[in-house]
Amino acid sequence: MAAEDESMAHALREKAAVSGVGETAYTRGTTQSGLALQLEASLKAIDDAGLSPRDIDGVIPYFPGGGIAEDFIANLGLPDLALSAFIPMGGATCVAALQTAAMAVATGVCRNVLISVGRTGYSGARVSTRLQQFPQFALAAEFEAPIGMFAPAQLYAQGARRHMELYGTTTRHFAEVAVVTRQHAILNGNVVMNKPLTVEEHHASRMIADPFRLFDCSLESDGGAAVIVSASDRARDLKKPLITIMGVAEGHPESPASIAQRPDLLEFGLAKAAPRAFGMAGVGPKEIDVAEIYDCFTFTVINQLELLGFCKKGEGGPFVMDGRIALGGDLPINTHGGLLSQGHVVGLNHVIELTRQLRRDAGRAQVKDAEVGLVTGYGDMGDGSVAILRRSA
């Protein structure tokens, strides 16, 4: 069984590459529709890859919200779409979509798969309204909304509180994630939050759902993002350095639609996905030069660092201190400013940033000599996804 698992995993290893990336301006306030933002980013990603829209034969749009396959055919004139898929995993969608796209190009079903997000999270519907569109939120809507628990900030706060009570994690640890992420955002020209943030300002920001304060929460912003996944042997001929997908996996937790009923609030899909992705890649946490960690909340980053094996369970708080996760540290994270400070496009900006880091195209936030990097997705009450990318040419 183990040998069989291994051969299955290796069937995908480095067979696919992130060949193009594109994003719109990240703002709070736009007149464009979510679909227009998504298409603008898609055209940029296609151009970045050195392809024409005619070359796209698979689309995985973020759902719900934004365009569907029909919109991409109608707008981009796709002549022969071979794959239309949704990955309904909330914040884990974009990185999980890398897995589906990799399977599609590795098997020859598709040549170039477009993954894209368009979001009017500031100028359109806000989070508590948007979530009503998710069938996965039906349980929360029935059992938790009536008692005053709606938003992810509230639903995830109980896990954060438990981590604090069990392991002594503090809001100082949370603040470190917010402050370092902001420092990184300031180096990036395309961000919503571009002013320095201090620990004191974090601690003084208003309480949202204890222990989460305002600056523990990701942004409600507008923007679009897109990436192209191509077969590695084809991507080699495209414009940019070849960034291959070494390992990729998605994972689903117990009690997937209700955090409340999950046996361990601090174990979620990523705990299952991480060993599979590392196993496929043939590397471990020590080989990771840079990590883009889905940061819907500061604490979520701390929790994921544990589940990924960068530190032991309960040690995520101290792990993020003393410059370790800042540029120049052992494990620079969220070098673009993340969802906390750059913009919220459901983490596709994390995939884009990792690709840029490995292309050595990350400007002032460049991690020197970055060869191997990791990106995660997290969402939909605890689904997880992780990809390990490598600069292979």
Place this chain on the structure above:
Amino acid sequence: MSAAPTSTPPAPERPMPTPTRESQPYWDGLREGRFMLQHCAKCGKARHYPRPVCPHCFSMESTWREAPPAGRIHSWTVCHHPFNFFFKSMAPYVVALVDMEAGVRVNAPLRGMAEDALKIGAPVRLAFEPVTKDVTLPYFVAA
């Protein structure tokens, strides 16, 4: 604009549960002041939230039995920002996630306990608050 008669805007509505064929007995129980749980008719395990199949033995037969209202705090949050306007006047409010004696969890407001008294393992008891003639919602008090 002409002087409009002063009127209070309509009060925001509380989000209400929409019971399903699976969950109706739970809500009926709350309305009667009883904490009813779905149990597998074959292996006897309680499950919450209600669903058609037992994930332990895959039986589709289930029965509903009253369970004890006692439990212990597993974790909690204090909600300050009202994501829904109905809750604005109540904020801040504590929501406790409670390990019930029957082996499932219930998430509900916790009343009458100071924030600094909250701790994992603190004993609490489920209580019932009728909010309409059809719907009763759970809350917790210190045991």
